Amino acid sequence: MRYIVIGAGAVGGTIGARLHQGGHDVLLVARGAHYETLRERGLRLITPGSDQVIDIPATDGPVPARDGDVLIVATKSQDTVAALDPWPRHLPVVCAQNGVANERTALRRFERVYGMCVWLPALHTEPGVVAAYGWPRSGLLHVGRYPYGSDELAKQIATDLDRSHLVGVTSTEVMRWKHGKLLTNLTNAVEALCGPDPAARPLLDQARAEGVAVLEAAGIPYSTPREERELRGDRVDMRPIGGEARGGGSSWQSLAKGSGSIEADHLNGEIVLLGRELGLPTPVNEVLQREANRFARERRRPGSMTVEELTALIGARSSYGFR
Secondary structure, three states, rough: EEEEEOOOHHHHHHHHHHHHHHHHHHHEEEEEHHHHHHHHEEEEEEEEOOEEEEEEOOOOOOOOOOOOOEEOOOOHHHHEEEEEEEEOOOOOOOOOOOOOHHHHHOOOOOOEEEEEEEEEEEEEEOOOOOOOOOEOOOOOEEEEOOOOOOOHHHHHHHHHHHOOOOOOOOOOOOHHHHHHHHHHHHOOHHHHOOOOOHHOOOOHHHHHHHHHHHHHHHHHHHOOOOHHHHHHHHOOOEEOOOOOOOOOHHHHHHHOOOOOOOOOHHHHHHHHHHHHHHOOOOOOHHHHHHOOOOOOOOOOOOOOOOOHHHHHHHHHHHHHHOO
C-alpha cells in the first residue's frame, strides 16, 4: 500500500514522515518552495526528541495510480476540491483535516471516503521543515469510514499509524470525534486574531458554548475533551522543542505565512451555517468567521487585534439581533 499525502504541511508532513519511518511507501504532495525543498533536500522533521532530515519521495502534482494507493488529504479545508480534482476517482480518500464538511465534499467525487480526526500539534512555517510537538508519540488519529462504520482498510490504516510513532484508532463513529474537534477548533480564530491572551478566555468559552448549543439543537453527537484526554493518556502530550512552545494553531499559522486564506468558513462558519438553518443566533462565531477572513484577505499579522476590540465587535453584533 502506498500512502499519497496531499498537503505535506504541519499535519501531512508529520503523518507522511512517521509512516515513512515506520517502513511504509509514502509520496508527499506539495507545491512551490516547500516542494522544491523536499525534492532537493528532503523533509526536516523536528520533534522533542530528535531533529533529522528524511528523504521521502515528493511530487507537485498527480502521478500514475497504483493498486493499493490511498490518498490522505491534509490540506486546509478551503483547498479540498482543488487538491482532489486531479486524482483518479477509484482511489480511497482519507480526510485528515479540520472541519466536518470535507468528507461529504469528497464523497461527491470518490466512492470510498474515510474521516480522520486529527489531534497532532505541529508547526510548518518554513519550506522543507515541520516541527511536531507531540510526545512520546506525535499524534492521536481516529480513522473510520464516512459517513459511519469501519472496514478492513480503515483498520489497516489505523494499524499502520499506530506502528509509526502515532496513536492510530479505528472508530465506527469518526464524525462524532470530528464534531468534537470542531468545537475545539472554534477557538482557533480567537488565537489567530488576538494571540494567546489569557484575557480572551471568556470569548473562547462563548464560541464553544454557541457551538454546543447548535450541535445539540441539530441532534449531532460530538465527543468531549475528557474523552480525548482519556484516550491520549500518557501516549501523546505536547512538549516544547528547543525550549520553545508551539507558536500557534493552524489558523494562526495561516496568518503567519500570509497565505491569503484561512479555515474560518469551515470551522466557525459551520456553526453559523447550522445556526441559520435552525434559526439560532450565533453572533460570536459569525464575528470570528468574518474577522478571521478579513485578516487573511488583508494579510494582517496574527495577534494584531486586541481582546477589547474583538469583544466590542461581538457585543455590537449581539445587540444588533438575529435576522
